[in-house]
Amino acid sequence: MSLEIKVPTVGESITEVVLAQWLKQDGDYVEMDENIAELESDKATFELPAEQAGILKIIAQEGDTLEIGAVVCSIEDGDAPADGDDSDKKEDKKEEKKETSEDADAKETKESADASGDESEDSYAAGTASPAAAKILREKGIEVTAVKGTGKDGRITKEDAEKAQAKSKSNDKPAASSSSAPTKSSSSETSPNTSGAREERRERMSSLRKTVARRLVSVKNETAMLTTFNEVNMQPIMDLRGKYKDAFKEKHGVGLGFMSFFTKAVTTALKEWPAVNARLEENEIVYSDFVDVSIAVSGPKGLVVPIIRNAESKSLYQIEKSVIDLAVKARDNKLTIEEMTGGTFTITNGGVFGSMMSTPIINAPQSAILGMHNIVQRPVAENGQVVIRPMMYIALSYDHRIIDGRESVSFLVRVKQLLEDPARLLLEV
Numbered sequence: 001m002s003l004e005i006k007v008p009t010v011g012e013s014i015t016e017v018v019l020a021q022w023l024k025q026d027g028d029y030v031e032m033d034e035n036i037a038e039l040e041s042d043k044a045t046f047e048l049p050a051e052q053a054g055i056l057k058i059i060a061q062e063g064d065t066l067e068i069g070a071v072v073c074s075i076e077d078g079d080a081p082a083d084g085d086d087s088d089k090k091e092d093k094k095e096e097k098k099e100t101s102e103d104a105d106a107k108e109t110k111e112s113a114d115a116s117g118d119e120s121e122d123s124y125a126a127g128t129a130s131p132a133a134a135k136i137l138r139e140k141g142i143e144v145t146a147v148k149g150t151g152k153d154g155r156i157t158k159e160d161a162e163k164a165q166a167k168s169k170s171n172d173k174p175a176a177s178s179s180s181a182p183t184k185s186s187s188s189e190t191s192p193n194t195s196g197a198r199e200e201r202r203e204r205m206s207s208l209r210k211t212v213a214r215r216l217v218s219v220k221n222e223t224a225m226l227t228t229f230n231e232v233n234m235q236p237i238m239d240l241r242g243k244y245k246d247a248f249k250e251k252h253g254v255g256l257g258f259m260s261f262f263t264k265a266v267t268t269a270l271k272e273w274p275a276v277n278a279r280l281e282e283n284e285i286v287y288s289d290f291v292d293v294s295i296a297v298s299g300p301k302g303l304v305v306p307i308i309r310n311a312e313s314k315s316l317y318q319i320e321k322s323v324i325d326l327a328v329k330a331r332d333n334k335l336t337i338e339e340m341t342g343g344t345f346t347i348t349n350g351g352v353f354g355s356m357m358s359t360p361i362i363n364a365p366q367s368a369i370l371g372m373h374n375i376v377q378r379p380v381a382e383n384g385q386v387v388i389r390p391m392m393y394i395a396l397s398y399d400h401r402i403i404d405g406r407e408s409v410s411f412l413v414r415v416k417q418l419l420e421d422p423a424r425l426l427l428e429v
Contacts, residue, residue: 002076003052007066010041010337017041018207019064019072026058029080037072038333040207044304044340045333054078063204133161140164162199208302219364224400227359230412232419234375234390237261240422252317258372259295260319262347264425265418266370267291267312270345273411275403276396277344279365285402294343294363295323299330305363306335307343351375357393367402370415371395 007017020040030036035047036056050056055078059071066072129137129144133156137144140161147164149156205213219225241256248256270277270291278287291312294305306326308319329335346363351374360371371394378391396412418424 002057002074003054004071005036005048005051005073005075007039007068007070007072008048009068010039010044010046014041014068014337016065016067019060019062019066020045020206021062022058023047024056026056028056029078030054030056030075039066039072041337044208044335044337046336048072050075053080129156129161130158132158136161137164206302208304212302215364216361219362223362223364225362225397226400226405226408227395227397228405228408228412229357229393229395230416232392232394232416233380234258234392234419236420237422238390248317252321254317254320254324256316257320257323259323259347259349260316261419261422261425262370262372262415263293263308263311263314263319264316265415266293266345266347268418268425269411269414271312272414273407275407276368276398276411278402279344279367280399280402281365288344290344292342292344294346294366295326296346296348296363297327297330299335300333304330304335304340305343305346306330306339307341346370347372349373351392357395359395360397362397362399368396368398368408368411371397 010017017039018041020038022037024030024034024036030050030053032051032053033049036050037048039046039048052075054075057074057076059073060066129147129149130151134144136158137147137156142161142164144156147156147160148154149160151157151160237258245256248254274287275285277291278285280286290310293308293311295308296303296305306329308314308322308326311319314322326335326339329339343363343366346360346366346369348360348369349372350358350360351372355373356376357373358371360369362369373393373395375390375392377388379386380389380391381387382389394412394415396408398408
């Protein structure tokens with residue numbers, strides 16, 4: 001009995017996915033619920049499990065775009081192979097595939113040579129170089145005989161051709177006779193010589209990257225985005241962390257970072273300035289009495305924004321634990337659609353990469369985003385004296401259609417006030 005495995009429904013707005021990677025090979029025996037492939041949507045990467053045990057028959061290929069409900073593969077009834085049988089079968093299949101590929105290359109090379117009437121090109125397709133390698137060598141002006149092949153029977157592969165370098169031909173030119181008039185150098189008439197490799201490579205954009213690109217352009221074109229800046233003296237928070245970080249970690253099992261302070265400051269300020277936590281839907285402004293904070297995280301496949309739900313009701317250690325859990329999931333591509341859907345306000349920290357100042361782009365349909373930056377020792381004036389303090393620039397990008405200048409500036413000033421006097425976060429004053 002054969003069972004078809006189809007692309008599952010992974011979210012309301014998702015209509016198609018890309019088959020990112022097969023975790024098993026065609027003909028492998030798979031156990032029930034064993035992950036056999038990775039599917040990539042425009043929001044997340046998730047794994048496809050086997051719905052029964054048996055022999056895998058691959059239908060879709062890596063890189064294919066599949067609609068929800070499309071058949072990815074089938075699993076046929078079969079027993080698990082005895083020890084050693086499976087590995088031997090894989091080796092045989094791999095060797096067979098290699099030989100078939102080499103035979104195809106040889107046939108293609110021969111046909112290319114027969115079809116060409118140009119003697120200069122025949123030398124590149126005489127059976128010692130693959131068509132792709134021959135083309136590269138022609139473009140480089142390199143003779144086949146000057147390249148040592150690493151393929152079967154000394155065959156020149158595409159990689160060999162790409163690595164090959166043309167030798168200097170200055171020694172091949174005959175010396176000018178003393179009776180001849182001097183000739184003008186042609187170096188100025190040709191393209192300048194370049195040193196080093198000048199290779200290029202192309203990669204298909206992932207669904208996630210295409211979605212991010214489309215949304216960022218949409219935000220720039222469809223919102224009245226402005227950015228306001230301020231700076232924060234981080235010394236009080238650094239002193240507090242230095243004093244309590246060991247006891248905090250011993251009690252809660254997580255470190256005391258900056259993100260929890262910023263999240264608490266943001267949730268407090270949003271209560272006072274609710275428009276910054278609102279969003280626009282057609283002709284209505286939707287206000288939320290909760291704060292779901294999206295934390296921008298750089299993952300292996302691009303930027304993702306998992307969400308800390310009801311951040312306004314969480315303590316510092318609960319926020320730190322949530323940040324760590326989401327960051328680990330992002331790194332391992334384990335975030336679910338639900339963990340990245342929604343959000344009322346976003347915090348992004350470019351400071352971890354060394355950014356001094358930036359204008360973050362709003363994470364639609366939200367109306368504002370707070371950008372953190374690196375901490376730099378700078379001279380500042382305090383009580384009429386110039387002192388050195390660890391300072392951070394902060395930036396608030398906001399949609400001016402919903403948020404006025406008074407609200408945006410006042411919100412950012414309140415965040416600064418709370419961060420520079422963190423006791424206010426605990427006392428809620």
